[in-house]
Amino acid sequence: MATTTLHQQEAVLLAHALVARLADDAGARILFIKGPTAVALGVRPDRPSTDVDVLADRGGFDALCAALEGCGWQRRNTGTGLRRAADLAFEHSAHFIHPEWPCDLDVHYSFPGFLASEAEVFEALWASHTTVEIAGRAVPSPSASGQALVVALHALRDPDKATSQQDLGHLATALGHLDEGQKHDLVELALAAGAADTARPLLLSAGADLPAPADSRLLHSWELRQRYAEAAGSLWIEQLSRATWRERPGVLMRAAVPRREELLSSHLVDSASRKDVAVLHLRRWRHGIATLPRSMSVVRELRRSFRG
Known part of the structure; x- marks a missing residue:
């Protein structure tokens, strides 16, 4: 009997639809971040994705993970083993693989760079969220402003990487076309989610008007964690x-x-x-x-x- 193997990009798109369906069934609120949804909203260059990233409301995180395991996805043990220095490790997601799917799933309960609480971050992104059609299904995504912050923070974790530079350059161009009202909305979202200081380089390049940076241990941890890439x-x-x-x-x-x-x-x-x-x-x-x-x-x- 002949078997058919999914290509990676097919798997990535279909996995978006699968996770969205499982989240609906589990009553979990989710937002797809980075990847195809960010590309569709114009805030990331169009390049292939190797995994699926989804941010889950903490209240539905466990239910979604259980639903994935019920479909044969296996949770990888990606813990750092750090306890006393865990505040610097930014552990933030559960990583899943499946023997028949050539892509990974990262189910986030938080996202590094957003310094507000997990609940505040999710609610801020959810309040202005939109939908994007992926694999024939409308899936939830942060707004273009929310996705821009996610893409920026991901790139700023390791800004010297080639893909990070590509993403930041693309974002600078995209945000450079915002009108004053859109810039205001972007800054308000960054402030609500605790990303005004961590995403400051990008926001300033877009001409956003920002308050003076806060002085906090969380921000210091973020700034120093950026140097840990190597x-x-x-x-x-x-x-x-x-x-x-x-x-x-x-x-x-x-x-x-x-x-x-x-x-x-x-x-x-x-x-x-x-x-x-x-x-x-x-x-x-x-x-x-x-x-x-x-x-x-x-x-x-x-x-x-x-x-x-």
Whole structure:
């Protein structure tokens, strides 16, 4: 019997329709972010997506995740293992894969860069949300302004990446055509969701009128987390410094030799032999050693910032 395999872009579009149907059945409010919905609203360049990103109202998050698992989607263990430095890790979603679907699902309960509470962020985006037709189904999406903030914050997490620069350039052009009323609405949404300071570079480039930046630990964490893209070891160094003396041996062991499921999840590997696991550990150690000087520098900067 012949079998048919979905192409990745087909899977991405169909998965939007699937998740929307499951959310409706579960009574969960969701908003699709980034990807095809952002492209349709003109705030992201038209390029292929490899996964589906959806922001769920916290009240419906567990129900949606359970519905996905009921359809054969498997939740990946993507926890960082950080506890004392978790405020810097920005854990924010559950990651799902399916053996017959060549795309991933990221179900977010929050989105890094929005500094308001999870409920405030979702309600602010929901209040002006729209729908976009994907795979023959109208799916919920933030407004163009909301999607612009999401795309901007995602790009600003690692602004030196080529795709981040493409997205920020595209956004600057798109927002440059806003009239004063639209700029005002964009700023109001950014303020309500706690993104006025984190998305400040983009908003200023669009000619938005912003209040003076706030001085908060959350904002400092965001600004420093932007520097972690090439210095991920700094998170573990900070975790170690915050741990008690009794906790430190365990922290060192967890950092150097993470549990098998954590290691495989971080490399998006389903299964591996002992040799494969050893190779992944070796690759991780080499990267950690190579970035150690940068990691130490980031930690020193973090401490100076928080002391100030």
